[in-house]
Amino acid sequence: MKDKKLQEFCKRYFMLVDATLHPADDFALSVELPKEVDKELTDRPFYWMWVETLGETPPPNFLYLLFDDLTPSPALLSALKDTQKPERVLPGSYRMQKIYQSAKNRGMFAVAYEPSTHLWPHVLMNVKVSFISDRQKDELLSYLYFVHTNIVKKIDMNQWKGKKLLDHQPSEAKIIPLPISFDHVFSAILEEVQHEINKRDQGWAQEASQRLKKELTELNHYYETMDNKESLEAERQLRKAEITWRMSPRVEVNPFQLALLYLSEGI
DSSP, rough: OOOEEEEEEEHHHHHHOOOOOOOTTEEEEEEEOOHHHHHHSOOOOHHHHHHHTOOOOOOOOOEEEESSSSSSHHHHHHHSSSOEEEOOTTSHHHHHHHHHHHHHHHSSSEEEOOSSSEEEEEEEEEEEEEEESSEEEEEEEEEEETTTTTTEEEOOOOOOOGGBBBOOOTOOOOOOOOOOOOHHHHHHHHHHHHHHHHHHHHHHHHHHHHHHHHHHHHHHHHTTTTTTTTTTHHHHHHHHHHHHHHSSSSSEEEEEEEEEESSSSSS
């Protein structure tokens, strides 16, 4: 079975981290890893500690990742390095989890520029909002903060798919120099997130509270029917605390991506 989308994701990841791609079968990637990427994708902390302590230059590490159940061609197998073993990659495999984690860590902060002559600083924050009780619903929300006017707006990231952004400042661009207090930016965006949460229908929390109340009533009834209920009081309180923690409605807000954007227009 071919995992074409997984292969495309991995290929894009390796290109963005400046790994070297070597010839491979259509269903595989042959990759030479840069030092920092090697550290992120392989569990060799003592090896790197030894190498860096001695000031040595280690040989490059290679991966040959398979995205299909077919066996690599004999010609390519014979050309692989001694340390380069074919490795089948699946969505939940060890190597894929390491790649996901690396991409997540590297994507936590970014700086980008719109190709224009006058650019204004904005801060983009992606936030995961979790509505939690005995059930859980997660939402991903995006907010853009315009530093010059102190305005925060909720945005739809799908509208940005066609927007051209550069990872370096255009040579002809004039950057509007404005001081940025990230504490103030965080506070302003999180205040807008709180406003968004408050205006939502709170029916989910009320329903969760009713389920919690019913569960605690049944728990108390169970222990009240026990002959030795006095000796079981500590156990009842422990179970009550566990149920309350598990079923009480709450909202968790977790910012997970931040970008400093220089755009041609304000908001």
